[in-house]
Amino acid sequence: MSLPAVETLRWEGGVDGTLHLLDQTLLPGEVRFRACRDANSLWDALKRLQVRGAPAIGVAVGYGVVLGARSEGPRDASGAASAAERAAAYLESARPTAVNLAWAARRVARAARGAASRGSDAASVLDASLSEARAIHREDVESCSAIGRHGAPLIPDGGGVLTHCNAGALATTGIGTALGVLYAASEAGKRFEVFADETRPLLQGARLTAWELSRSGIPVTVLCDNMAPSLLRSGRIGCCVVGADRIARNGDTANKIGTYGVALAARAHRVPFYVAAPMSTIDPSCPDGPSIPIESRAPEEVTRPFGVEAAPRGVGVYNPAFDVTPHDLIDAIIADRGVLRPPYAESIARVLAGRPA
C-alpha cells in the first residue's frame, strides 16, 4: 500500500457550505482542520501556510472566491459576479509566487461573470462559482494521478530519490506532484528510499514529506538542506524530483527556496533533476525566471525557529520563500499532459497549444 490517505482540504455542503483545511503548521504533531467560512479566514490561512503547495492553494482559492462572493450577500447576478471578482483579487494578494493561486481565483471569477452574463440571478451565479471550484478540485486530483502515471517510469528501481520541501499529497488534493510520481512508482512495484531535505525555514520536508511518506510505508530519511550536496556526491541518489510554484514559458521554474542549490549539486554529479507540476503551474504570460515575483517572508521565520531566539537581535535577515532554477538544469518537466523535455520553449508551447508533449 503506497497511495497516501491524506485529506488536504474539503468543501462541506452546498453554496452555503464550509471549506475545511488541514492545518499543516501543526503537522506532524497534530491533525486538525481549520474551518473557513469567509475569504478573510482563507487569506489568513494562506499567509500562515496552514494550506500551502501551489495546486492545493489553487483548489482552496477556488472555493475561497465562493466564500468571498457569498459573504457580500449580493442582490443580483451582476453584483454576485463583481463580488466574486473582488474576492479573487483579494485572495490573489495573499501570496505572489504560486501562479495556481491567481489562475484558480480568476477562473472561478470568470465562471461567475459568465453565469451573470447569461442572465441568472445571484444564487445561480454562486452556484456556477461553486461548480467551477469543484471542477478545479476534481481536475487537481486527476492531474496528480496523470503526473504520477507519466513520471513513474523515470524513477530508478533501487537506490535513493532526493526531494525538497513538500510536493506531496499535502501540497495538492490528490496524490501529489513530485511525491505523486513516487507513490505511482511504488505502486508499480519499484523499491527506493526517499531522502527529504528538511527545508528551512518552515521544515515542510521534515514535517510534511516525512510524515506522508511514512504513513504510506515508503522508507524516508530526513537531512538538513546543506547536506544534499554531500549526499549527491556519495552516489546514493538516482534522481531528484521536486514540485513547482510557477514555470515560465522557457522552463525556468520557481519552487521552494533551496531548490536551485539541489539542481546545481545534481548537475555537478550528473544526477537527473525532474520538476513535477500540473499544466496550471505553467504561466503562459511569463517569459522567464527573472520575471517571476518572489515572495519575501518575515525575518522571524529565520531568526526564531520554533519560538527560540537563534540569532542576536537586530541582525539583518534574507528570507525569500522561493528561488528560480534555470531551465538548463532541469532534465524533464513531468506534467499531467506528459513528460516535457528540452528545449522547453518548444515543448511548453506545444502543450499550451493543446498538442501532445
Added chain:
Amino acid sequence: MSLPAVETLRWEGGVDGTLHLLDQTLLPGEVRFRACRDANSLWDALKRLQVRGAPAIGVAVGYGVVLGARSEGPRDASGAASAAERAAAYLESARPTAVNLAWAARRVARAARGAASRGSDAASVLDASLSEARAIHREDVESCSAIGRHGAPLIPDGGGVLTHCNAGALATTGIGTALGVLYAASEAGKRFEVFADETRPLLQGARLTAWELSRSGIPVTVLCDNMAPSLLRSGRIGCCVVGADRIARNGDTANKIGTYGVALAARAHRVPFYVAAPMSTIDPSCPDGPSIPIESRAPEEVTRPFGVEAAPRGVGVYNPAFDVTPHDLIDAIIADRGVLRPPYAESIARVLAGRPA
C-alpha cells in the same frame, strides 16, 4: 573598532590550573564559562561542541593533555609522559575530523616525552606540557593575525561577503580564520556586509558568527543555508570565505557540512571562494578528500531542533558534521604563511617544506 573582544578559552593558574571554556552552545543568549579540571570534562565539552572550531579545539586539547596527565598523579617523569600520551589518545577520540585536535594533543604529549627523556621529574614533565600547550595557544593567536593580514587584500571593498558556519574569534583563540580576514579587512578601512549562513543543524552561523560580527560593528545578515545559491545568483556577493577542519595535501578541504554546496554555487556564479586556515589544519599524512574521516552526529540534532519534534518518529536521518570541498572549487587557501594558490599539491608541498607560499 572591528577587532572582536571575545575570549573563547583561558587557562588560569600554573600546572595546577583550570581550563575555562566559553560554553558556545548557550550563545547568543548567555555568556557562561565551563571550568574543566580533568580530561573527561573536556572530552564532554568537545563532544557537545561547547568548544568547537578546529583551531580552538587544538588549543583546548593542548591544555587537556596537561589536565589528563595531572589527574593520574604520576610519580615519575616516565609515568607523567605516559599519562600525557594516554590523555592525548583519549582526547583524540572525541571528534575525528578536525586534524588540529590530534596535532595539538600529540604535540603536547611529545613535549612531555621529550622532557622525560631529558631526565626530569614528574613535575617538570607537567611543566613542559603546560609550556607546550601555552605555545600552541600563543601561536594560534599569532596565526589568526597572520591569516588576517594575508587575506585582507582579497576582500572587495563594498558589497557582500558570504560565510558559512563560524570560523571566527569563537573558533580560535585569536581573531578567527575566515572572520579574521574580515576583521583585518575592516580594520584596513574596507566596508562590506557579511552574509552568514545559519548552518543547520546547530546554527553556528546564526548564533555565533552573527553574534561576534554584531559585537564588532560589522553589518551582518543571516540566511538559511538553502538561500545561499539564490543570494549568489543575485550578484550581491563579492567573495565567499570559510574556515577548514582538515586540508589534504592536494587542497581538498573538509569543513562544516554545507560548505561544499556554497562552493558549487559560488563557482556557478564565478564568485571567488576562499578557505582560511592555519598551517596546523593541513594534514601532511592525508593525500586527498576521500581519505578524510567524516564525523556522523546524533539524529536528534536534525529531528529535534531546540527540543521541538520536527520530524515524525522513526524516520531515518542523514547527519554528517562535515563535507569535503574538492580543491578545484577553491580559488585560494589563506594560511598563516601566506596565500596558497592552485595547483595546491605544489603550493602546499612548498609551505610544508618551510618555503614561502
